Amino acid sequence: MAEMTYLQAISDGLRTEMRRDDRVFVIGEDVGVYGGAFKVTLGFQEEFGPWRVIDAPLAETAIMGGATGAAIMGMRPVAEMQFADFVSCAWDHLVTVAAKQHWRVGIPVPIVLRLPSGGGFSGGPFHSQNPESSFAHIPGLKCVCPATPEDAKGLLISAIEDPNPVLFFEHKHLYRRIKTEVPEERYTTPIGKARTHREGRDISVITWGAMVYTAEEAAQQLENDGVSVEIIDLRTIMPWDKAAVLESARKTSKVLVLHEDTHTGGFGAEIAATIAEEAFEDLDGPVRRVTAPDTPVPFSPPLEKAYIPQVEDVVKGLRELAEY
Amino acid sequence: MAIAREAEPVGSLSEVREAGLDRVDLFDIYRNMLITRGVEERGHILYRQGKIPGSFYTGRGNEAAAVGVATAMESQDVGTPLHRDMGVHITRGVEPWKIFAQYMGRADGPTHGRDGNVHMADIHLGLIAMVSHLPAMLPVAVGCALAFRIREERRVAVGWFGEGASARGDTHESMTFAGTRKLPVVFICDNNQWAYSTPTHLEYATEHVADRAQAYGFEGVVIDGTDVLAVYREAKRAVEKARSGGGPTLLECLTLRMEGHAVHDDAFYVPKVMFERWAENDPIERYRTWLRENAEMTDEEEDEISTGVKKLLHDALTRAEESPMPETSTLLEGVYATPEELDTPHHM
Numbered sequence: 001m002a003e004m005t006y007l008q009a010i011s012d013g014l015r016t017e018m019r020r021d022d023r024v025f026v027i028g029e030d031v032g033v034y035g036g037a038f039k040v041t042l043g044f045q046e047e048f049g050p051w052r053v054i055d056a057p058l059a060e061t062a063i064m065g066g067a068t069g070a071a072i073m074g075m076r077p078v079a080e081m082q083f084a085d086f087v088s089c090a091w092d093h094l095v096t097v098a099a100k101q102h103w104r105v106g107i108p109v110p111i112v113l114r115l116p117s118g119g120g121f122s123g124g125p126f127h128s129q130n131p132e133s134s135f136a137h138i139p140g141l142k143c144v145c146p147a148t149p150e151d152a153k154g155l156l157i158s159a160i161e162d163p164n165p166v167l168f169f170e171h172k173h174l175y176r177r178i179k180t181e182v183p184e185e186r187y188t189t190p191i192g193k194a195r196t197h198r199e200g201r202d203i204s205v206i207t208w209g210a211m212v213y214t215a216e217e218a219a220q221q222l223e224n225d226g227v228s229v230e231i232i233d234l235r236t237i238m239p240w241d242k243a244a245v246l247e248s249a250r251k252t253s254k255v256l257v258l259h260e261d262t263h264t265g266g267f268g269a270e271i272a273a274t275i276a277e278e279a280f281e282d283l284d285g286p287v288r289r290v291t292a293p294d295t296p297v298p299f300s301p302p303l304e305k306a307y308i309p310q311v312e313d314v315v316k317g318l319r320e321l322a323e324y
Numbered sequence: 325m326a327i328a329r330e331a332e333p334v335g336s337l338s339e340v341r342e343a344g345l346d347r348v349d350l351f352d353i354y355r356n357m358l359i360t361r362g363v364e365e366r367g368h369i370l371y372r373q374g375k376i377p378g379s380f381y382t383g384r385g386n387e388a389a390a391v392g393v394a395t396a397m398e399s400q401d402v403g404t405p406l407h408r409d410m411g412v413h414i415t416r417g418v419e420p421w422k423i424f425a426q427y428m429g430r431a432d433g434p435t436h437g438r439d440g441n442v443h444m445a446d447i448h449l450g451l452i453a454m455v456s457h458l459p460a461m462l463p464v465a466v467g468c469a470l471a472f473r474i475r476e477e478r479r480v481a482v483g484w485f486g487e488g489a490s491a492r493g494d495t496h497e498s499m500t501f502a503g504t505r506k507l508p509v510v511f512i513c514d515n516n517q518w519a520y521s522t523p524t525h526l527e528y529a530t531e532h533v534a535d536r537a538q539a540y541g542f543e544g545v546v547i548d549g550t551d552v553l554a555v556y557r558e559a560k561r562a563v564e565k566a567r568s569g570g571g572p573t574l575l576e577c578l579t580l581r582m583e584g585h586a587v588h589d590d591a592f593y594v595p596k597v598m599f600e601r602w603a604e605n606d607p608i609e610r611y612r613t614w615l616r617e618n619a620e621m622t623d624e625e626e627d628e629i630s631t632g633v634k635k636l637l638h639d640a641l642t643r644a645e646e647s648p649m650p651e652t653s654t655l656l657e658g659v660y661a662t663p664e665e666l667d668t669p670h671h672m
Contacts, residue, residue: 025474051474057504059497062463066501069467069481072452073402075474077467092494096457097464104439105453108661139659163661 004182007175009149010114011040013156014078016186018048021076024160025052027063028080028114037082038116038175064090064113068098071109076160084117084169085129098165099140108163112156118210118260119308120173124299130209130261130292132169136238136270142166142191143238147174147212149182151235154189162191171210178213194241196248200230203321204248206271207258208234211309215258218314227322237267242274249275253284254321260308263291285324290317328534328544328576334553337618343557345395350619351629353395353552357387357608358633360411363420366637367427371587375645376427378440380587383408385550386514388607389577391415392555393482393512396563402450402468403482404461407442408514408581412484416449420637424644437650459485462498462511469502469509469566480566481509487576488519490533499572503540506571510562511537513574515549516581521593534576542572549577550607553614579607 004012017024025048026041032055035042045053056063060081067077081087087094090113098109119128136143142164146152152170159166197212198219205215212233219229232248234240249255255275257268272287290309298304334340340350364382371380383390390411397403397416405412413423418434426433426444434444435453445451452468454461465483472479485495490513502509513533517524530536537544547558555577562573580602584591615621 027470054470057497057500059501061494062466062497062501065460065463065494065498066467066470069452069464069469070471070474071467072447072464073468073471075471092457092460093463096455097460100455101453102661102665103658104435104443105445105447106658106665107447107452108665110661110666142660161663163663163666 001181002184003179004149005176006149006152006170006178007038007040009153009182010156010170011042012182013153014040015044017157017160018044018052020186023074024076024078025054026078026080027054027056027067029056029058029063029082031055031080036080038172040114060086060089061093064093065097067111067113068093068109071111072101072107076110078112078114078160080114082116083127084115084131085126087113087115087131094135094141094165095138099138102164103140109165110163111165112159112168113165114168114170116172117169118171118173119297119304120210122299122301122304123297125296128297130169130259132167132237133261133265133267135167136267140164141238142236143169144191144236145169145171145208146235147171147209147233149178149180151189151195153182154187155191155235157186158188158191161188166191169209173210189235191236192239192241193235194244195233195235197231197233198229200228200252202228202252203254203256203318204230204232204252205256205258205314205318206232206234206245206248208237209260211258211260214309214311214314217311218318221311221315222318222322225319225322227318229318240271245271246275246279249279250282253282254324255283256288256290256314256317256321258290258309258314260292262294263289264294266291285321288317288321290314326531326535326546327538328532328546331545331547331554331558333548333551334557340553343553343560345556347619349395350615351621351625353391353556354611354615355629355633356391356411356415357552357611358630359414359420359636360387360391361608362633362637363410363414363423366424366641368587370424370427377429380427381407381441381585382583383410385579385582385602385607386516387411388552388611389512389514389549389555389579392552393559393575395556396559397450397480397482398563399450401480401482401563402452404452404454404465404484405445406454406458406461406484406486406514408486408516409484410442413442413445413451416446416451418446418449419640421640421643424641425647428644429649430644430647431650432647436654458489459492459494459498462494463501466498466502466507466509469507470505472508473505478567479508480563482512482563483509484512484514486519487513487515487517487524487527487533488522491527499536499540499574502572503542506569508566508569509572510559510566511572511574513576514579515576516579518581518585518591518594520585520589532576534574537574540572542574544574544576546576546578549579550605550610552607552611
């Protein structure tokens with residue numbers, strides 16, 4: 001084991017796969033000489049050369065479409081959008097071409113698209129978004145949202161191995177803030193399996209990404225009130241671990257769904273609907289959602305703090321559920 | 325003022341031999357053009373019989389451009405042909421019965437009823453299925469070329485687009501990336517002068533689409549797209565240049581779309597005189613005349629080819645009509661690929 005930040009764990013997973021499999025290559029803006037906007041690929045071009053760590057022009061369509069063509073020709077591209085927000089420029093190649101190619105004509109498109117996402121540092125409306133629910137809605141895509149360094153490495157390796165387009169949402173606010181023990185050897189973390197972040201009896205929080213840590217702080221406060229909170233870290237939202245969520249809902253009988261994405265049509269709505277359909281009889285209260293409001297992500301610190309769910313918002317939601 | 329080079333017509337048999345075609349090749353080209361048109365003419369009949377759901381698109385007038393380019397590709401090369409490029413599928417060896425089955429949404433079509441029209445391709449023949457969003461397949465072709473460059477393979481990708489789709493940013497991004505990296509890709513613009521009802525002067529302000537190539541750092545060539553041998557010669561040059569590390573070329577094949585955008589469209593907006601003038605340049609008739617005058621194609625040889633094509637298409641229709649409709653239970657299959665599927669030849 002070695003101590004790694006979330007960012008170092010992503011680099012380590014990527015480097016591991018590039019050393020193991022020469023079909024794996026990186027393409028994106030400023031990923032080579034500069035090492036990526038967040039330095040995930042720092043030193044990669046020196047090790048793997050300019051044709052496996054490719055500095056693309058500022059052309060997300062060419063990056064995503066290029067990754068699609070290369071994948072169909074047998075490569076294992078790991079493409080990077082400099083910020084998850086810019087995936088909008090690559091929508092067609094991801095959603096129209098890559099996502100549908102296998103179902104339409106039986107051609108696998110094994111791509112990983114790395115998407116630095118999330119807010120918390122005044123990135124404003126175009127450098128802070130969490131667009132995972134838009135893509136979870138698209139048949140043929142997989143969406144991965146790790147919260148811990150260990151999962152970030154294991155899920156990235158699983159994503160590279162996967163024969164489908166996988167969107168890897170890496171939360172920027174976790175990059176250097178979260179540092180834990182990570183196995184140095186190669187390992188995979190299964191896509192579609194949740195992780196119980198914290199065991200509890202009274203209320204379940206279903207969440208993913210940076211919100212896992214917000215939920216943890218809130219759970220600690222509730223513990224002082226004598227309320228035991230369970231936290232399920234989904235880890236991947238498409239496919240998502242329905243069985244784990246339903247099991248936890250049945251155990252605690254109260255559920256709070258928490259995400260940093262906006263409210264309406266966020267993936268929390270799908271989770272709440274599923275619980276209502278399949279575990280209604282086991283519930284002792286309504287499924288609650290704590291999410292960002294339905295606005296773009298604001299820039300100014302007090303506005304952004306009001307936008308991103310805070311520990312006190314989760315605490316309030318949990319107390320209401322506890323008293324229900 | 326035009327910047328792109330204008331391709332010379334191919335005159336004599338000796339020029340054709342220099343370009344690498346023997347008499348058998350010349351007859352194959354003719355046969356492929358006949359099959360291409362025959363498939364689409366029979367498709368029209370199937371549509372009128374109510375056997376083709378949805379709409380129906382053809383490439384009438386584009387047979388020379390499609391067959392000419394595909395003939396210049398080697399078996400290891402790949403391409404992303406579009407809805408006017410049936411000739412590419414035919415030349416690469418797609419069996420016509422599968423195309424008819426595709427048209428009719430049958431279980432044995434290449435997409436098993438999941439997609440229609442020319443939204444199909446056989447990856448084992450080096451072709452990648454198009455989507456409706458044009459020219460979304462151009463960056464995909466560039467990505468194929470990128471894979472060849474990374475692996476240092478002597479293979480070439482060919483990407484098609486229309487003059488209408490030349491207006492979209494995908495074209496720009498693809499050519500920018502391919503130009504900066506000198507990737508082994510050939511861009512083919514099927515310029516049939518009408519993007520649905522929109523004429524060329526509302527799609528681009530240069531004289532030719534191919535004039536843009538210079539801005540991306542490679543050569544642009546305008547070709548009479550009704551002259552199959554001229555298309556072949558330029559495509560061969562471009563493909564071999566790309567193969568030997570010389571980077572991309574943009575070939576613009578100028579034709580006229582001889583029918584509406586799709587079967588529902590009577591193309592009232594195209595001046596009648598334009599149709600009349602381009603009908604005189606029908607690519608198949610033009611090539612047939614050339615073969616008779618320059619390659620001494622005899623009546624017997626011509627009959628043998630056309631009879632063979634008729635039989636092929638007749639049998640193909642029969643076989644396609646025998647194919648069942650897809651089982652609805654298959655609908656949910658294949659949204660995701662399985663790891664075993666990565667071990668197919670094109671993924672090696």
